[in-house]
Every structure is written in C-alpha cells, then in structure tokens.
Amino acid sequence: MYQETKDRFTTMIDFFNSIIPLKQEEKELIRQYFHLRSYKKRMFVLQEGDVCQHLNFVLCGCLRMYKDDENGSPHILLFATEGSWINDLDSYYQEKKSLLNIDVLENAELLQISRQDIVKLYLNAPKFDRIFRILTEKNLVLLQNRMLENISLSAEDRYYNFLSNHPDLINRIPQVHIASYLGVSAEFISRLRSRRARNPLMGN
Template sequence: MQEKPIQPSTEPLINYFNSLIPLNNEESQLVRELFKSRLYRKKQYVLQENDICNQFNFVVRGCLRMYKVDEKGNTHIIQFASENWWMVDIGSFHQKKSSDLSIDALEDTMVLQISYENLIKLYTSAPKFDRIFRVLIENSFVTLQNRLLQNISSTAEERYLSFMETYSHLSNRLPQTQIASFLGITPEFLSKLKSKIIKTKS
C-alpha cells in the first residue's frame, strides 16, 4: 500500500530550478502548488509493470531504480535516481499507456511528484517550465542513448568506469548486486573487475 501524501518543503526543487533558470515569486508558488510529496519505503513500488506512469518524480532524498525483469527472471536496471535527479517512464507518462518497466525504492525515498495534467498546467501558466523540462528530457535522451551505445560497444571495465563517473555518489550506497545488474554482469565478475582495477592503480 502506498504512503499517503505528506507535505515537506518544496524548496529543494525550487533551488534546483533556480540553478537552471531563476524563478520569480509566481513561478516558485506554482511549484509549491502543483508538486506533491510522497514518501516511499525501501522496496516499495513507485511504478509497477503494466501500470500507467502517472507521476514525474524528483528525488529529494533516497534512491530509486528503474528496471525490467525478463522472461527468465533476470533484472535489467536501466537507471538510478538519487538526490536532485528525476525518474519517470516518459513513454508511459506522456502516452498514457501501460509501462513495461518498474520503479522502486532502494532506500526510504522522498520524492516530489507532478501529474501529467499539472505538468501541462505548469507549462501553460509559466512557459519557462516548458523550456526547463524540454532540456531535462533532452539530457535524459542523450544519457540513455550513450548508455545504449556503451552496452553494444564497450567492455565491462569501460562500463564500470563510466558508472563510477556518473554514479560515484551511489557506489557505497548500492549493493554490488544492483551495480552488477546495471552493468549487465554477474556480482562475481564485478568483484574480479574491481580487484583488477585496484591492482592496476597500485
């Protein structure tokens, strides 16, 4: 069962937007009105496969993962999102179709969420947000495109080093099984890979 919405400060999100494009008082108030907070406990679903993704999520604290479980029961992690990152199944969210993906919390995680209807309201009330979210989606597309390219052309070691560059702040917060799943290797191989890199640097 999902937690009932609670209302902590939206200031982390307002500060995030201000770091991109400064907001005026009216725009900041729109953020306070249209974004709703929710706490997800560790292992709790934000989105389950076959459901529609109804919320665009900004992580205030904690960590989410987006993943797919294949027919053999193997978990393929597509993305992690921790503090000041976004998480959404963009296709399901915009097209209102069932998702092939799941999102859950790897830690107790506080998010600020906006529905599709309120996002459109945000765009029409303050066009500045249309530009902000366009940049967010473009950056996400580039990241996923680079990740796809890595998966088909990079070695496991190169993928691990890229992971450490992108998610260095999570390396000590995530179990090795989660990191290995993201990289598409076994935890045992990841352990050997890390040992090899340490020996190379020593």
C-alpha cells in the same frame, strides 16, 4: 507558517532555478502542483502493467527503474538519488501501461506532479516547457553516452567508468544492482575487484 513543507520545495526550486531563473509566481506554481510523498524501502512507485501517474523528483533516498525479463531478472535502466528525476515518460504522457518498474532501494521522499497538473503548469507558465525540454535533452545526451559506452567498451572499462562517474553510488548500491545496470554478471564485477585488490594499479 508551513515552514517544513516549504523547505522541501526549496531543493526543487533550486533545481529549476539552475536551469532557468524563476519568478516568484512560478515558484508558487511549483508549490501548488507538486506534492510530497514518502516511500519506504522496497515500495513500488510504479509497477509493470500500471499507468504511470506522476513525474517523480527525488528529494532524498535512492530508487531504481528496471524491466524484468522472462526469467524475472531485473535489468536496470536508471538509478535516481537526491536531486534527480525518475520517470517512465512513455507511460506517463501516452497513458500506456508501463513495461517498467520503479522501486525504492533506500527510503525516499519524492515530489510528484500528476498528468493533469503538469498540463496546467505548462499552460500557466510556458517557461516550464523550456525547462523540461532542456532537462530532457540533457538526459537524452547522458543516455546516448551510456549507450555508446555500452556498445563500444569492454565490461571492464564500463565498470571502471561507472566507478569514476558515480563514486557516490558505489557505497550505496549493492553490486548486484550495479552489475544489472551495466549489463554484466555480478561475479564478473567481483573478480574485477579482487583483481584490483591484488594489483592496485589496474583500471586507472
């Protein structure tokens, strides 16, 4: 009956299933505790100073999580697109005011779960403890690798790595943002590109 909403959950259920297969009743819990919410471009999902109220799973669209420095320039911690998560865990679990912002680069649909509900979810289906543990471990590893790249590679190499690791994002995200994610200036990326345009062999 409520087919449309049901379909939205499929993506998420597939996601969890790929980590650990779920039983029917566990799938039902997901339908029960997660809620769909749409955000338009430029809307904030989380603003600095607010307490993060939800975990966010991206069904479609594109978002970024970032911190503004004293001059107000953003430093991007994370991009998220369909099938990934974007959360300030510190603010969410500790109920602290967040230092971060999450906003929408491309109209998005999220599945969200509140702090109260995730507690219920863990109680009712301890399997999710394991699922989220695994998920978080994976993210930690990714972040560690990125950290390592950041302290060890040249700006140029970081950019070329980004290109090969996220070929999809290049055409979707303005390069100012990619610069801010890599911690380099936008002009620098521009120069790399034009250098490569003249000499197509570079960076391979």
